[in-house]
Amino acid sequence: xTALLELRDVGARYGAVDVLHGVDLDxxxxxxxxxxxxxxxxxxxxxxxxxxxxxxxxxxxxxDGQHVGKWPTEDIVRLGIAHVPDGRGTFVQLTVAENLAVGxxxxxxxxxxxxxxxxxxxxxxxxxxxAGQQAGTLxxxxxxxxxxxxxxxxxxxxxxxDEPSFGLAPVVVREIFRILSRxxxxxxxxxxxxxxxxxxxxxxxxxxxxxxxxxxxMNGPAATLRADESIRRSYLxx
Amino acid sequence: xxxFLHQLLSGLANGGIYASVALALVMIFQxxxxxxxxxxxxxxxxxxxxxxxxxxxxxxxAAFLAAVAFGFLSGAAIERLVIRRFAHAPVLTVVVVxxxxxxxxxxxxxxxxxxxxxxxxxxxxxxxxxRYLSSHEIGMMALTLAMLGLIYGFFRFTSVGLAMRAAAQNxxxxxxxxxxxxxxxxxxWGLAGVVGAVAAIMAAPIVYIEPNMMSGILLYGFAAxxxxxxxxxxxxxxxxxxVGVVENxxxxxxxxxxxxxxxxxxxxxxxxxLRPAGLFGRAVTxxx
Numbered sequence: 001x002t003a004l005l006e007l008r009d010v011g012a013r014y015g016a017v018d019v020l021h022g023v024d025l026d027x028x029x030x031x032x033x034x035x036x037x038x039x040x041x042x043x044x045x046x047x048x049x050x051x052x053x054x055x056x057x058x059x060x061x062x063x064d065g066q067h068v069g070k071w072p073t074e075d076i077v078r079l080g081i082a083h084v085p086d087g088r089g090t091f092v093q094l095t096v097a098e099n100l101a102v103g104x105x106x107x108x109x110x111x112x113x114x115x116x117x118x119x120x121x122x123x124x125x126x127x128x129x130x131a132g133q134q135a136g137t138l139x140x141x142x143x144x145x146x147x148x149x150x151x152x153x154x155x156x157x158x159x160x161x162d163e164p165s166f167g168l169a170p171v172v173v174r175e176i177f178r179i180l181s182r183x184x185x186x187x188x189x190x191x192x193x194x195x196x197x198x199x200x201x202x203x204x205x206x207x208x209x210x211x212x213x214x215x216x217x218m219n220g221p222a223a224t225l226r227a228d229e230s231i232r233r234s235y236l237x238x
Numbered sequence: 239x240x241x242f243l244h245q246l247l248s249g250l251a252n253g254g255i256y257a258s259v260a261l262a263l264v265m266i267f268q269x270x271x272x273x274x275x276x277x278x279x280x281x282x283x284x285x286x287x288x289x290x291x292x293x294x295x296x297x298x299x300a301a302f303l304a305a306v307a308f309g310f311l312s313g314a315a316i317e318r319l320v321i322r323r324f325a326h327a328p329v330l331t332v333v334v335v336x337x338x339x340x341x342x343x344x345x346x347x348x349x350x351x352x353x354x355x356x357x358x359x360x361x362x363x364x365x366x367x368x369r370y371l372s373s374h375e376i377g378m379m380a381l382t383l384a385m386l387g388l389i390y391g392f393f394r395f396t397s398v399g400l401a402m403r404a405a406a407q408n409x410x411x412x413x414x415x416x417x418x419x420x421x422x423x424x425x426x427w428g429l430a431g432v433v434g435a436v437a438a439i440m441a442a443p444i445v446y447i448e449p450n451m452m453s454g455i456l457l458y459g460f461a462a463x464x465x466x467x468x469x470x471x472x473x474x475x476x477x478x479x480x481v482g483v484v485e486n487x488x489x490x491x492x493x494x495x496x497x498x499x500x501x502x503x504x505x506x507x508x509x510x511x512l513r514p515a516g517l518f519g520r521a522v523t524x525x526x
Contacts, residue, residue: 051414073413082414089411091404102404105397106416154416 004029004158004190005050005081010059012042012049019045019055020214027158032184032191034205034222036198036235041211043194044086047160050192051076051083063158078106082156086163088147092136096127099135099146103153113153120149123179141172148176152183159183159191165200173197177204198235202226210235244370245490246483251375252444252458253482254382258437259452259459260466260474261386262430267468269406269426270321272332276339278452278459280316280431281438283343284309285447286351288439289358298361306435313431314424321427322420347449358442378440385436386475389429393471402426454499458485461502464509467519476518481505 003026012020019042027033037043049057053073061069068076077083082103091099100120104113121128124145130138135146144164151159164180165173181204184191195201202208208225210218218225225231259277266274288305292298316339324332362377371379393399405412405419406426412419438452445451458481466477481502489498509516 053410053413074416074418077414077416085411085414089408089414091407091411093407094400094404098400098404101397101400102412102415102417105401105404150415 002029003027004064005192006060006062007046007050008060008062010046010049010057010061012045012055012057014045014055018214020049022059023211023214023216025209025216025219027190027192028207029157029190030184030188031206032181032193032204034198034201034208035192035194035211036201036208036225036231037196037211038235039196040213042214043196043211044162045214046211047083047085047162047192047194050160051081053083053085077154080155080157081160082151082154082158083160084147084151084162084164086166088143089150090135090138090143090146092134094135095132096135096138096146097131099150100127100153103150106154112155116153116155120152123152123183124149141168141176144168144172144176145179148180148183152187152189156189159189161191161193163194163196165195165197173200180204198231199237202236240369241490245486247370248372248375249483249486250479251371251379251482252486253462253479254379254386255437255441255455255478256458256462256481257386257475257478258382258433258440259455260462260478261389261471262433262437263459263463264468264471264474265426265430265433267463268471269402269423272321272329272336273460274430275333275336275456276316276343277430277434278438278456279340279343279347279449280309280313281434282447282449282452283312283347284431284435285358285438285442285451286347289356289442289447290351292359298359302361302439305439306432309431309435310428311431313434314428316431317424317427322423344449351449353449355446355448358439358447360443374443381436381440385433389433390472392429398422398425454502457499457502458482461505461509463516464506465516467516470516470518473516473518477516480517 005027007023007025010020010023011018023046035043035046045055048055050061051073052071057069060067063079063081066079091102094102100117107113126142127145127149130142135143138146164176177200180191183189193201193205202222202225205222208219208222209216210231262277263274284305287308288301291301291304320335324335360374362373364373366373366376393403401417402422405417405422409419441455442451462477462481463474465480466473466475485498485501488501489495493501
């Protein structure tokens with residue numbers, strides 16, 4: 001199996017504060033990879049480092065054979081990496097439909113974009129009902145759906161998801177994760193999923209990594225991590 | 239009645255200028271959260287470029303287009319070469335930079351073109367006028383309205399316009415959508431430069447051209463932007479027309495021409511006290 005995204009010895013810092021140290025991580029093409037860890041372990045920072053956003057990174061980040069470590073965010077994104085950031089990045093004053101159009105900014109195939117709008121509405125029918133509504137008036141769950149839908153409009157090969165469950169009701173979270181599995185299966189989009197909710201993440205992931213205070217401490221098939229005694233006690237809570 | 243209608247309509251005509259200046263200010267405010275105090279001087283300099291080319295023998299509209307292009311390029315250059323370096327600077331630093339630009343452009347114009355007050359031609363044939371409006375006022379109103387309409391269409395219906403609105407609201411999220419935010423910022427400054435240049439060239443036949451010609455107009459532009467809502471370009475444009483009418487009627491019937499400019503200051507103060515978001519400003523609400 002080939003890695004679509006390959007991180008080797010990656011470090012990252014905000015100003016003078018080191019957050020990541022010598023991190024290795026592979027995202028297998030077509031798979032769902034989960035990145036677990038407690039609050040403040042550096043999960044969000046790792047995703048930001050991949051997109052060269054707000055952090056100073058070091059080490060090697062290779063996406064589909066290209067060393068993207070020093071590239072501007074826009075160019076990394078244009079290779080086919082869609083990042084659903086923490087806080088969801090909603091354009092609150094634009095309508096739902098306009099948010100999706102912004103997501104398709106890099107594409108020139110108008111007919112394809114129109115088809116994809118209908119396809120993402122198929123995943124998230126509630127967004128279709130609210131197409132003309134200002135995105136800032138959506139509920140938290142709807143905004144998370146919109147963020148994922150906007151990311152899909154880029155036609156990504158890799159989807160980076162930063163805590164899609166954050167602050168949402170359990171029933172909404174289940175719905176979103178069900179749809180994420182479908183997207184992974186139907187669209188062949190690889191997913192790197194950052195989650196504090198390890199249970200949830202291990203349900204959908206094939207492979208998982210565990211980050212503790214900026215260092216990778218464990219990785220393996222999701223089932224293996226689920227069975228691990230220390231993970232169970234510290235992260236799964238049973 | 240004729241006198242009243244004349245004041246009203248000519249206020250609307252002036253309002254087109256204020257609306258344009260207000261729109262230019264709001265365009266830059268939305269993407270940078272700063273007020274470009276040099277906006278008026280940029281327009282004034284473009285008007286001098288037009289005048290110089292006309293005096294050199296170029297047809298009016300050729301000179302007009304060249305000056306508008308100059309407005310675009312100089313606006314884009316100011317963003318690229320100066321303002322971008324202060325993207326992460328404290329607000330007060332940026333205010334000082336803008337004031338510095340104002341004085342630099344003003345003095346540069348005085349040095350190159352002298353401080354003498356000069357007449358500026360109007361491109362509109364005299365036959366257009368009627369008893370309410372002069373032909374220049376009619377042409378100026380039509381041109382500024384057409385420009386506002388074009389800018390509106392650009393932001394509302396084109397993908398670049400949408401990307402500019404997105405980039406102004408949430409630059410980081412825009413980058414994650416592959417939008418080249420820095421390029422759009424430069425484009426936005428260029429467009430604001432165009433709008434300001436057209437406003438100054440249209441105002442010049444009325445206020446005459448000299449390096450300080452825009453100081454009063456910029457004040458009315460501020461008043462218009464605040465009145466309509468600094469976060470709402472179309473509110474700001476509407477504010478321009480309201481300010482134009484209020485200024486003219488107050489000048490004719492209430493305070494007299496000498497105190498006309500203080501009307502703008504009164505509007506600014508009253509708006510800031512009573513309705514800081516402006517008449518059409520929406521307080522941005524969002525659920526989390």
